[in-house]
Amino acid sequence: MKELIPTHRDNNGNILVSGRDLHKFLEVREKYTQWFERMSEYGFAENVDFTSLSEKSEKPFGGRPTVDHAMTIDMAKEISMLQRNEKGKQARKYFISIENKYKQSQLDTTNLSPELQMFNGLFKALAKNELATKQLDSKVDSISEIVAVSTKDWKNETNHLINKIARQQGNTGDAHRTIRTDIYADVDRRGGVSLNIRLTNLKRRMALEGASKTKLSKVNRVDVISQDKKLIEIYMAIVKEFAIKYGVWKDQY
Structure with missing residues (x-):
């Protein structure tokens, strides 16, 4: 799969996306810092959905500009959708494919023992992922309904x-x-x-x-x-x- 936007993993295995990389891919004309500040107003919380990076910060993306943000992949998907254009749709689909590939990889490499413990852990992981997916789908559907409100009534x-x-x-x-x-x-x-x-x-x-x-x-x-x-x-x-x-x-x- 062609890498449209670089993604990275933190020490806990979470998938992270550079705010600047996403900003560049979406071809946003607004300055990055202003754009990110505006996007952050859509209910995203620092140290939950994103982490601010500076010259003194640990840089999970390597050498980055002075101001950048490490976003969770869920935040990156929502921000992509909020752009309401083809680049945003393309980015969101790409992040979903990255996430699905990661989840499949996690299942394929599960190697727990004894056998009962392995199955117990697997079922718990599947249940957790299913709940998270349903909640995210509900959120995405609700945002889509809000965006679709017309001038008719x-x-x-x-x-x-x-x-x-x-x-x-x-x-x-x-x-x-x-x-x-x-x-x-x-x-x-x-x-x-x-x-x-x-x-x-x-x-x-x-x-x-x-x-x-x-x-x-x-x-x-x-x-x-x-x-x-x-x-x-x-x-x-x-x-x-x-x-x-x-x-x-x-x-x-």
Whole structure:
């Protein structure tokens, strides 16, 4: 099998991938450090999913640039999928093939004794791998569903995702308000707008047109967003990113 992206093993046999090698293969135009920082916001934890490397760090990849990261193969697969392009799909399939080859190699070289201990260990390993695979598949399927959310019924779809995020944060009123506030702040920043000012202006126009106080009290920032196609796209992208970042699939297993 042709080596598309180098992989390495640590002392515990875990498969590691250099962040810079993956960044290069994916042909990301964004600077590596900025790209990795943004990718890390999707729920990845240092010393769990990746290890930061520097000139003073032990270098499992040999001589590397000053800043690099040793990622687990699971993290590398998820990041590849998040690119939403052909290079990302190619990288993810490649990592899956590497992982499958490694698992097969582990089974082929099992050499435990006595015989009962060997079979006991083998069954435990298979059970553990099966559980991990099912959990990862569930996570991948959930992320795919989030990414696939369309603009056809964007209000209900995004509201559904926000409710899932809130459940992960305790499902309280404060959780809902905090999440929506953070999302609207990101919309302001990315869209170069002020949703609060637009909301005030919208209510003023509606009042001049004779809207009732009850109707005015129900108008919110989502109504403002609905009047601008660009803001709808920005809002949907941000909600999807929050849903992935907060791991809305975690209550499924």
